Amino acid sequence: MKKVILIAMLSILSFSCVGYASDASFIRQDREMLIRLDEWQKAINKRIDDLRSELKGDIANLRGELQGDIADLRNLTYVVLAGIFAIFSFVLWDRRTTLAPAVKKNRELEEREDKIERVLKELAIKDEKVADALKHAGIL
Numbered sequence: 814m815k816k817v818i819l820i821a822m823l824s825i826l827s828f829s830c831v832g833y834a835s836d837a838s839f840i841r842q843d844r845e846m847l848i849r850l851d852e853w854q855k856a857i858n859k860r861i862d863d864l865r866s867e868l869k870g871d872i873a874n875l876r877g878e879l880q881g882d883i884a885d886l887r888n889l890t891y892v893v894l895a896g897i898f899a900i901f902s903f904v905l906w907d908r909r910t911t912l913a914p915a916v917k918k919n920r921e922l923e924e925r926e927d928k929i930e931r932v933l934k935e936l937a938i939k940d941e942k943v944a945d946a947l948k949h950a951g952i953l
Contacts, residue, residue, distance in 0.1 A: 930952065937944035937953060947953040 933943065933947060933952065937947050944953065
C-alpha cells in the first residue's frame with residue numbers, strides 16, 4: 814500500500830511539473846508585453862522631452878514679452894512723475910507770483926502805519942488832546 818501511495822504522489826507531482834513546463838507561451842507573451850511597454854515608455858519619454866523643450870521656448874518668449882512690458886511701465890512711470898513735478902512747479906510759481914503784489918502792498922501799508930504812529934506820538938508830546946485821544950485808542 815505504501816508503494817501505491819508513493820507512486821500516486823510521484824505521478825501527481827510529475828504531472829504538475831509538466832503543467833508548469835508546458836506553459837512556455839506565457840513567458841513569450843510576457844516578453845512581448847515587456848518589449849511593447851518599453852517602446853511605449855520610450856515614446857512617452859520622447860513626448861515629455863518634446864513638451865519640456867516647447868515649454869522652455871514658451872517661457873523664454875513670455876520672459877521677453879514681460880521684460881518689454883516692464884520697460885513700457887517704467888517709461889510710463891517716468892512720464893507720470895515728470896508731469897507731477899511740472900504741475901507742482903507750476904503751482905509754486907503761480908502762488909509766488911500771485912502773492913508777491915499782496916505782500917508788497919502789505920509791507921507798504923505797514924511802513925505807512927509806522928510813519929503815521931510816529932507823527933501822532935510826536936504830536937501828542939505837544940498837544941494834550943491828541944495824547945488823551947491816543948491813550949483812549951490804546952496807542953500810548
